[in-house]
Amino acid sequence: MIDTSNLMVSVSGVRGRVAEGLTPEVIARFAAAFGAYAIKRGPGKTVVLGRDSRVSGPMFARAATAGLQSVGCDVVDVGIAPTPTVQLAVEDLKAAGGLAVTASHNPIEWNALKFIGPTGMFLDAEEGAEMRAFLEGDIPRAIWSDLGGYSQDEGAVERHLERILEVPFVDVDLIRSKNFHVALDCVRGAGGRIFPQLLEALGCRVSAINMETDGLFPREPEPVAENLGELEALVRSSGADLGLATDPDVDRLSLVSGEGSAIGEDYTLALASMLVLRHRPGPLVTNLSTSRVMDDVAERAGVPLVRAAVGEINVARRMQAENATIGGEGNGGVILPDVHLTRDAPVAAALVLQLLAETGKPLHALAAEIGRYEIVKEKVPRPAQPLDAVYDALAARFPEAHADRQDGLRLSWAAEKRWAHLRPSGTEPIVRIICEAPTRADASALVETLRAALP
Structure with a gap:
C-alpha cells in the first residue's frame, strides 16, 4: 500500500511535493490503478498522457507510462501540452481516459496526476471512489504478451487550436482587423505550446516573456494579481492593449489592462460571459467562491446564475445539468461547452479579444462597467476535528443569511451584497476563508469572524 500521509488525494487527482511523498513509485501505482479502472470502464484500452513543463x-x-502499460493500456503521449488539450485529446481519440502530469498552479517543488474520464472530463466523486478501489486492492497486471503499447500524438495542440477558432461567436477576421498588441506571460509553462499560435491566428502583435517550456518558473506560478508585476511592467513599456497571464497547465487566465494594472482573475470569467451571453443567452454556472460580479453579469443579461461546489468537475457537471451557455470559476477558469466542458485559458483569451473587438472599448472600461467588490482570502491550518460543528455554529449565529452547505459553508446577504465562504482545501492541508463585500473593511471583518470561529 502507498503512504498517502504526505499526499493530497482528491476525487480527480493526487498531488504532492517531489521526493516528499510524491515519488516515481507512487506515480506508477496510481497510474496502474487508473489504467485498470479505465480498461474496466472502457471504451477500449487507450489512455492519453500529457504533462506541463515541470522539471519533474x-x-x-x-x-506513469510504465504503470499504464503494466496493466495493458496503450499509451498515447501528447508530450508537453495544456491540460485542456489533454482532455480534448481523450475525446478526439475516443480513449478510455487520460492522465495529466501537472500540479497546475502549485509551486515548482510540487507535481501531480489528474485523472480524466472517457468524456474528457475529470473524474467525479463516484468515479474517483471506483478508481481508488483498484489502488487499495490488488491491481490486475498484464502478462508479458498483453502489455500496453506506446505512441505519440503530435497533433493534439493543433486540434485544440482549430476547435477554438471554430467557436461560432469568435470572429477571427474581426479580431484580426483590430491588430491588438498583446503582452503575454506563460510562466515558462505549457502555454508556450499554444498561445503564440493562437495569437498569431488572431492577428495579434505579441510582446512575450517566460515562454520557455522548461518549468523553471520565474515567479509564483499562480496567476493572481500580486504575481504579475513583470507582466504589468511589460504592458506599460511595450504599449500593449492588454496583458495575458496563464498558469503552468494553461487552464487559468488572468488579465492586465492597457494601463498596466492586473484587474483580478475574477474578471476573466465575467468578461468572457459578457461576450457569450451577448450571442447566446442561457444559464450561467460558477462556484460558491466566485465573486458576485457574476451575479451582476447574469442579472444584466437576464439569465439565471447557478452556483456549484468548488472544483472544475462540480461546475462542469452542473453545467451539463443546467444546459449552461458558459461557466467556470473565479480563478480565471472559463468553461465553454462549444469547445469542451473544461477550464481553458486559450478559450478565455479568444473570448476576451472578441469582446474588445466587438465593443471597441479598452479592457479597463469593460471591467469598470461590471463594477467592483472587495474580496479577501485567507488560509488557516486545517483543524484535526470535523468542521461540521463550526458550520452549524456559524449558520445559527447568522440566521438572516442564506446558508449553502454544498461545499463547506457559504453565508450570503444578498441585499448587502456580501458573502462569506469557509471550506477545506482539496489540494492543500488548509481551510480557505473567502469573503466579499462592497468595502475591504467589511470583507476583512467577515474573515476575522470566520477565523475566530475555527478551533
Whole structure:
C-alpha cells in the first residue's frame, strides 16, 4: 500500500511535493490503478498522457507510462501540452481516459496526476471512489504478451487550436482587423505550446516573456494579481492593449489592462460571459467562491446564475445539468461547452479579444462597467476535528443569511451584497476563508469572524 500521509488525494487527482511523498513509485501505482479502472470502464484500452513543463515532469511521465502499460493500456503521449488539450485529446481519440502530469498552479517543488474520464472530463466523486478501489486492492497486471503499447500524438495542440477558432461567436477576421498588441506571460509553462499560435491566428502583435517550456518558473506560478508585476511592467513599456497571464497547465487566465494594472482573475470569467451571453443567452454556472460580479453579469443579461461546489468537475457537471451557455470559476477558469466542458485559458483569451473587438472599448472600461467588490482570502491550518460543528455554529449565529452547505459553508446577504465562504482545501492541508463585500473593511471583518470561529 502507498503512504498517502504526505499526499493530497482528491476525487480527480493526487498531488504532492517531489521526493516528499510524491515519488516515481507512487506515480506508477496510481497510474496502474487508473489504467485498470479505465480498461474496466472502457471504451477500449487507450489512455492519453500529457504533462506541463515541470522539471519533474519527464520522470513522472515515464513512471506513469510504465504503470499504464503494466496493466495493458496503450499509451498515447501528447508530450508537453495544456491540460485542456489533454482532455480534448481523450475525446478526439475516443480513449478510455487520460492522465495529466501537472500540479497546475502549485509551486515548482510540487507535481501531480489528474485523472480524466472517457468524456474528457475529470473524474467525479463516484468515479474517483471506483478508481481508488483498484489502488487499495490488488491491481490486475498484464502478462508479458498483453502489455500496453506506446505512441505519440503530435497533433493534439493543433486540434485544440482549430476547435477554438471554430467557436461560432469568435470572429477571427474581426479580431484580426483590430491588430491588438498583446503582452503575454506563460510562466515558462505549457502555454508556450499554444498561445503564440493562437495569437498569431488572431492577428495579434505579441510582446512575450517566460515562454520557455522548461518549468523553471520565474515567479509564483499562480496567476493572481500580486504575481504579475513583470507582466504589468511589460504592458506599460511595450504599449500593449492588454496583458495575458496563464498558469503552468494553461487552464487559468488572468488579465492586465492597457494601463498596466492586473484587474483580478475574477474578471476573466465575467468578461468572457459578457461576450457569450451577448450571442447566446442561457444559464450561467460558477462556484460558491466566485465573486458576485457574476451575479451582476447574469442579472444584466437576464439569465439565471447557478452556483456549484468548488472544483472544475462540480461546475462542469452542473453545467451539463443546467444546459449552461458558459461557466467556470473565479480563478480565471472559463468553461465553454462549444469547445469542451473544461477550464481553458486559450478559450478565455479568444473570448476576451472578441469582446474588445466587438465593443471597441479598452479592457479597463469593460471591467469598470461590471463594477467592483472587495474580496479577501485567507488560509488557516486545517483543524484535526470535523468542521461540521463550526458550520452549524456559524449558520445559527447568522440566521438572516442564506446558508449553502454544498461545499463547506457559504453565508450570503444578498441585499448587502456580501458573502462569506469557509471550506477545506482539496489540494492543500488548509481551510480557505473567502469573503466579499462592497468595502475591504467589511470583507476583512467577515474573515476575522470566520477565523475566530475555527478551533
